[in-house]
Amino acid sequence: MMHRDETPEGLMLEHGIKPTANRILILRSLLAAGRPLSMTEIEIGLESVDKSIISRTLSVFRKHRLLHALADGESVRYEVCHCAEEEEDSDRHVHFHCELCGRTFCIEDLPVPAVRYPAGFEVESVEYMAHGVCPECRGFRSGPGKPEGSVC
Ligand SMILES: [Zn+2]
Numbered sequence: 001m002m003h004r005d006e007t008p009e010g011l012m013l014e015h016g017i018k019p020t021a022n023r024i025l026i027l028r029s030l031l032a033a034g035r036p037l038s039m040t041e042i043e044i045g046l047e048s049v050d051k052s053i054i055s056r057t058l059s060v061f062r063k064h065r066l067l068h069a070l071a072d073g074e075s076v077r078y079e080v081c082h083c084a085e086e087e088e089d090s091d092r093h094v095h096f097h098c099e100l101c102g103r104t105f106c107i108e109d110l111p112v113p114a115v116r117y118p119a120g121f122e123v124e125s126v127e128y129m130a131h132g133v134c135p136e137c138r139g140f141r142s143g144p145g146k147p148e149g150s151v152c
Pocket residue numbers: 098099100101102103133134135136137
């Protein structure tokens with residue numbers, strides 16, 4: 001994975017998005033979370049930003065391929081795309097949805113299995129979403145409030 005300018009401003013400019021104060025706030029909270037956030041989770045973290053602005057900003061980010069959207073069976077979550085190439089989805093990784101606390105984690109270290117599809121099926125995107133119970137909910141605490149499974 002390539003790490004270039006990962007400041008909110010740098011990422012937006014790279015994706016052809018004009019950085020505004022609200023966009024910076026929203027992108028910063030997604031970067032800081034280190035895991036995919038739902039619309040509601042973003043709202044809770046950004047009380048000063050209007051709901052409609054958040055939803056409009058997320059669709060701008062999506063249109064410019066700055067965010068991945070993923071469904072975990074509970075809600076749609078957004079995470080910052082760290083792909084080096086715009087065309088190539090190089091940062092696919094496994095996600096884990098905790099059925100108890102409802103959070104979704106990025107498991108970046110786990111290699112995504114290479115799957116061969118039958119002839120004639122052209123795959124455009126694949127989501128690897130595991131469901132279960134996260135380390136924190138199972139009682140393995142590595143420190144106050146910091147779940148062990150949150151690795152990205
Ligand atoms: Zn949990």
